[in-house]
Amino acid sequence: MQDKLIARAKELLAEGKVQKVVGWKKGLFEDDITPAVFTTAEELDKDFVFNKYCKANLSKYLVKITREIEVAKSTTRMNNTMAKQRDPNAEDKPIPQAVVLVFLKPSDTYSFTQLLKENRITRGDVYAIGVPCQDTLDGGDVCENCKNKKPVSCDELIGIEADIEPVESARMAEVAKLEAMTADERDAFWKNEFSRCLRCNACRDICPACTCEKCVFDNNKLYTSQKVAETNFEESLFHIIRAWHVAGRCTDCGECSRVCPQHIPLYLLNRKFIKDINEIYGEYQAGSDMETKPAMLTFNAEGDPETTIVYDRSHDKEAE
């Protein structure tokens, strides 16, 4: 598989179809793999790797890369216009064209589509190749309960079929289990989980849906990240708002829980929102296509229930 991908990437580089390749790079150890940008065939031969440890979702890196490409283009256009003003006979400098090749696993393609939908990535600057999920060693809950998503928005597929039958997964089972507890049990469960939080902000930084330039959790005067929650209120606040800000846009790719050094089951918070949206406002999978409006950006004047539905449908034992 790895050789196929390297061969195809080299081919596209040689043809001049792409100028950059976003992929996974070897680290010191076999399982120590980082996302990286490659520009030459030699680099690809030397460092490119694709194996079961390549779990990182590469779609978020495209936000910055495509923006750089677009900025370079518009700067040249502006310089050309200014040169024309000084000297009408000045020759136009060529607009720098660049395309970046990216390898996306099926679940990553959803994040990719969601970012395209939000205009965070310029589609023309990206050449996306869909690749299969490798047997991940410890993909965690997200891999176990994968919906076997079929790849979307790819220019090319290597090693996977475009039409994969979705499988039934029990991904909401754990959320339902928590919902069935009493409020105090849930409170204790989450206080315990959140108490381990280091506020390293890894969940926020890795999340393909978190692409704000300025984050509410950062100090807006010093541009520093806030670290170490001081009270359990701050821990809950961070996690509620983090999940809230991606509600309706979260594709359930599971990166937040994968990178969490304290193994906090963050996917449960995101899935709770997904479950609520599915149950109250109809089935919705973020990033499955370019047309469907995100659940939180639309409404149904007659059909939407009042907020009391939350308490009516809560499985809280205390209420009985």
Added chain:
Amino acid sequence: MIMSENKNWTPKIVAFCCNWCSYAGADLAGNNRLEYPGNVKIIRIPCSCRLNPLFILRAFQRGADGVILCGCHPGDCHYSTGNYFARRRMTLLFSMLDFLGIEKGRTRVEWCSAAEGVRFAGIMNDFVKQITELGECKKLEDVRCKTN
């Protein structure tokens, strides 16, 4: 019922009222000398959909025991559609608070028009009663922000 340790405790309630309906409704209640508890602190917002979920959490952090959002009746929004968005948002947020084990009933959304002064006073009386029964908010408190 949770008994409060502090005997002098009275509930602190933050009411976010939309400028066009509920705030005017509160005005009407005042003009008509309708009584509702002084524990309710009203914050005027331009529209119910202006309410950032962070505001609600921040209110709890600063020691509120209950937060209520009042807006125009669905269909009557001054900006046509604001309260529909607010309704979706609050539904999801309340559901998440419930999921984290915060007692239900600490948060509420009510639609109240400018002509409904009586209803406004009624809602507030009812909500204060409900929060008094629930007691002090312990699950979402920030000890650093406690004044007493």
